[in-house]
Amino acid sequence: MAINEFFFRKKSKHKLRRSREIIRVLIKYGFYRPPKKKISLKKTKKASIHLSRPERLRLALEELGPTFIKLGQILSVRPDLLPLDYIKELEKLQDQVCCSEEVQIDEIFLKNFGKSINDIFILIESTPFASASLSQVYKAQLKNGDWVAIKVQKPNVKEIIKTDLNILTDLANLSKIIVRDDWIFQPPLIVNEIKRSLTKEINFVLEGLNYERFSENFKNVDYVKLPKVFWEYTNTEILTMEYIDAIKIKELFACSSDKYDKKKIAERGARIALKQIFVDGFFHADPHPANVLVKPPATIVMIDVGMVGAIDTNTRKILLNLLNAFIDEDMDAVITCFKKLNIIKHDDHKFNEVAFRRDLYDMIDKYFGMPLKYFDLREISQELFRTIYKYNLSLPANLTLMLKAIGTVENTGKQLDPYFDIYSTIESFIKEDFLRKLSPSYIFNKSKKTLAQSVDILENLPNDVFNFVNKIKDLDGIKIKIDKDTQDKITKSIKNSVLLVSLSIIMAAVIISASVFIIYNQKNWLIILGLFMIFLIVLVFLYKSIFKN
Structure with a gap:
């Protein structure tokens, strides 16, 4: 009864229209049985009788549009939430999204960049060569001759997503009536995940930044290519990037x-x-x-x-x-x-x-x-x-x-x-x-960070010890007297201990690195000789430190 009240109670005009559309699709594919007096079920049985439930779910999500396609895509990577036959069917959503109605690219560029497409491009192909649940991609040529791919959000997609998310949030809140808190299936959490994902994906600036981060991470890998982003013609709704054939x-x-x-x-x-x-x-x-x-x-x-x-x-x-x-x-x-x-x-x-x-x-x-x-x-x-x-x-x-x-x-x-x-x-x-992490350059970079942290600790150690002792002195019923010479001895002892541990760690790393190079038949004897020299230097420091103490 609660679900019927949800769909047929008074709503805003947009939510009411969209709710009716959602319920019509759910009925069509056999996922909802409303009161008989309000909606007929005759067409529903004919539309879905020969299909499995996972197939009907995929078709329903495709028909409902971007938000529900995204819902299906998110669920398709959550096999801890859905049975595997549903997961396999929802994976097909990724390749079966049709092109939307024609997008007025000239109007979009005038609105967002204050320029006509004739001022920027030699030509733009009128038919998109790719289409996703949220956007379509067009091929174009800049005035300088460069070919680019223009990713444009589909018409009114933000308004549709906003309305759909409001409806899904209402449904998720309604589900609290029947879903226990200790169940793994928590609709409010799933809706929040959809919101987070869609919020990021409809912001094309974030996707442009992802391209640049991947490009930086793979700059030294010659067999990986990522398109360059043209930031002068990119914002939250349009992403212009290099076209790669x-x-x-x-x-x-x-x-x-x-x-x-x-x-x-x-x-x-x-x-x-x-x-x-x-x-x-x-x-x-x-x-x-x-x-x-x-x-x-x-x-x-x-x-x-x-x-x-x-x-x-x-x-x-x-x-x-x-x-x-x-x-x-x-x-x-x-x-x-x-x-x-x-x-x-x-x-x-x-x-x-x-x-x-x-x-x-x-x-x-x-x-x-x-x-x-x-x-x-x-x-x-x-x-x-x-x-x-x-x-x-x-x-x-x-x-x-x-x-x-x-x-x-x-x-x-x-x-x-x-x-x-x-x-x-x-x-x-x-x-x-593993070999990369044991290379001298990697160890040196890691050691720099560790050394900086150690120096910072040692610099603050005398004051930290002094403040600690003063706090203990202030405690009722406890009296501790440490003179300046004793404090200096404690500080020196701690410093020596830290030094010994640090040198021991470096020595262990050198031994492991040399062993791995030998085990894996790395014939770079210059590196092994360098490691041996580092070993000798650390050994001398350890000997002097132990002898002094």
């Missing part, structure tokens, strides 16, 4: 052209994703085949980077620990990592840890006992999602996006090359990244 990667799936090295494209796509996640901590969250272009023989072009994810350094460390815990079948470490990632709440007394451990162990025993080449990362991720969902747990959104992105890259790689093995690529990438 390339084909969508999905066009190579059934292509046998010798111009493209599909095996190398698959491997490079995986390396790009791994670098974004584990090195940069900033990744393209929607790298499906329509959002990746290729130029022959194996140059990868990233486009449509409005949807991104971020992972901080600490979370990346926990994820690596989690991977090692899975490989070692260490359930205690797995549970600890899940708690650190806030997947398991520390104060969740209803959580059945014993049963959860058993299911996780069964999953690990199933997959980690076989050779790596037979792994299917998507299948493993789905199994993990099912286990988490079973116990009413939820992954943080950024981790879900990360797993989805890696799974998409693996699936794309296998469609390009049936023998593509993402685990060999991961193994190679981790080895190279």
Whole structure:
């Protein structure tokens, strides 16, 4: 009864009109049964009787427009919230968005930049060559001869989104009547996530900044290309960027052209994703085949980077620990990592840890006992999602996006090359990244930061100790007398201890670095000689420090 009252109570003109449209589509695809006196159901049964519920949901979202398409796209990367048959169907939303009505580009440029398109461009193609749920993209040529792609928001998209979000918010608030607080499915949280995502994606300035950040991160990678942003013709509603003549990667799936090295494209796509996640901590969250272009023989072009994810350094460390815990079948470490990632709440007394451990162990025993080449990362991720969902747990959104992105890259790689093995690529990438972190330049840069922090601590140490002692003196019933000489001795002792620890850490890093270079047959003897010299210098400092004390 509550849902009927919601749809048929008095509303503002815009919300009422849109509510009627939403209810009409829901009825059409069999997701809502209103009072018989108000709306007929005859057409509904005929329209959807031969389709599965996931198919009907996808068609309903497509018909409802940008906000609901975005809702479907967000849900398609949340397998912890929906069954897998729905997830697979909602993934199709990404490639099946039709062009909107004609956009008056001249009016848009006059309104936003005070210039006619004839003052800026030699020509603009009247038909968009790409269309997404929120925008359409046109090819044009600037007066200087450069070809550009102009991404323009669809007509009235902000007004439609605003009305839709208001309606979804009302529905989410209404759901509190039947949804318990401890359920994983919390509509208000999902609506808030949609708001955050759409707010960012309809601001094309943010997408332009994403392009520039990715360009900076990949400036030393010669096989990655990102379009240049023309900021003089870019604002929140228009994004003008370099037009790159390339084909969508999905066009190579059934292509046998010798111009493209599909095996190398698959491997490079995986390396790009791994670098974004584990090195940069900033990744393209929607790298499906329509959002990746290729130029022959194996140059990868990233486009449509409005949807991104971020992972901080600490979370990346926990994820690596989690991977090692899975490989070692260490359930205690797995549970600890899940708690650190806030997947398991520390104060969740209803959580059945014993049963959860058993299911996780069964999953690990199933997959980690076989050779790596037979792994299917998507299948493993789905199994993990099912286990988490079973116990009413939820992954943080950024981790879900990360797993989805890696799974998409693996699936794309296998469609390009049936023998593509993402685990060999991961193994190679981790080895190279490990060596990078043990290189003298990396250690030196890290040491500079550590040294600056240590110097700051040591400079403030005497005053901190003195203030600490004074505070203790002021405590009732406690009298401590420390003279100046004793204070100096304490300070000196602490300084020496910090120095010894610092030198020991540096020595350990030098030993590990030299060992790794030798183990992995790195023949750069000049670097190894330099490390040996650093070792000797640190050894002398340690000897003098110990001898003095």
